Amino acid sequence: MIPRNRVLDLLRTINSAACQCPAHGYRGNIQVSNVTPLKDYAFEIKCSTVRYGLGVTREVGLDLVNLGAKNVCVMTDPNLVSLNPVKAVLNSLTKNGINYKVYDKVRVEPTDSSFKDATRFVKEGQFDSFVAVGGGSVMDTCKAANLYYCDPDADFLDYVNAPVGKGKPVDVTLKPMIAIPTTSGTGSETTGAAIFDFEDIHTKTGISHAALRPLLAIIDPLHTLSLPEKVSNYAGFDIFCHALESFTAIPYTERGPAPSNPALRPAYQGSNPISDVWARFCLHTLQKYFTRAVYNADDIEARSYMHLAATMAGVGIGNAGVHLCHGLAYPIAGNVKSFVPKDYGKDPIIPHGLSVVMTAPAVFRYTASSDPDKHLEAAGLLGAEVTGKKKADAGEILSDTILKYMDTMKIENGLSSLGYTSEDIPKLVKGALPQQRLLKMSPLQQSEEDLSKMLEDSLTIF
Known part of the structure; x- marks a missing residue:
């Protein structure tokens, strides 16, 4: 086995000798250190x-x-x-x-x-x-x-x-x-x-x-x-948010601290080039097949692609992670009052996909400034016209795109339709705060006031 110091010397030699012209993507000197960095510098993909x-x-x-x-x-x-x-x-x-x-x-x-x-x-x-x-x-x-x-x-x-x-x-x-x-x-x-x-x-x-x-x-x-319409509908929005959240999560190089041992690297590592591939596949699949799969139960092509997209989104989130939509969804579902959705029995329940998508328009308006290009790309993959659009409008464009899907799928009109009022917002924020594993995956840090505003903006969405 080659000693570590030999490997480091080789990397430094390659760096000094490498072509430094813009055409070959030169981005400055590679800094090789023996010290474990504060932020992570690697990602890994694990999958069933x-x-x-x-x-x-x-x-x-x-x-x-x-x-x-x-x-x-x-x-x-x-x-x-x-x-x-x-x-x-x-x-x-x-x-x-x-x-x-x-x-x-x-x-x-x-x-x-x-x-x-x-x-x-x-x-x-x-x-x-x-x-x-x-x-x-x-x-x-x-x-x-x-x-x-x-x-x-x-x-x-x-x-x-x-x-x-x-x-x-x-x-x-x-x-x-x-x-x-x-x-x-x-x-x-x-x-x-x-x-x-x-x-x-x-x-x-x-x-x-x-x-x-x-x-x-x-x-x-x-x-x-055999999936009923509402189950197919709400489950599809879980794919929807898995893809959007993993695609826009904090980049893996910005997440920290770096593990002292690779065995300690967390499952949720931040967005990375491989998880982005799965997210793009899912968003494109949703644009093409989501509506067909929900409203045509015997459309085996559409339901087959949605079934595959669910698995691919799972690979993406299982390594990149999800962030604010899921972090806010957990108290929304956990504090259910009397909402009983069709096709889910007789007991009050807020299905997971429904609880997740409720805040999505507000969440992506909030996170867009972290990476406008990615937010615009996501909107484009979902069918929006983004050519020539301003980066400053990325949040509104993606939010409006999400709302169009929610309207097509007849999603309930915000948290108020699930039984929540402004008086419930502090309790929902309190329930979201323990979800630090998810909230830290957001590309932007957020305060309690930020979470409150996202929930307030989600009380009525249409």
């Missing part, structure tokens, strides 16, 4: 293995055979347990002689209590692998149950993100998990995040570590054909 194709769910039984699985926990929710996606999974397991038990009590928009209930189930089962079939709620619940099953002595808050929990790194080996998404939005099949409502403080938080990532994501567009 992704398998995509119509009908590919039939292969899951063989995947488990290949893993040597003997006793599998299949997790889903009460709405899905009797539908085709779960039937396809169980048929494949049965055909291939896999022993399994089904946990079908996953709560849509899970809580700390529902995570704990799932954990109790798996601790009684002696499972050697997991299969999650469902939306983000199912996949996140499965991740959490796998974690606490593999670390039975852990306190629940040990792994929950700080400052709500202790935010301990995961140093136990988890069981293999296969994720089979049935909605097109969360991207949880490729991330190491598990999000839940923490009931004591009425806001969402989560567990975030690369160890939680599923081993394999099976992306089967056939499962999306």
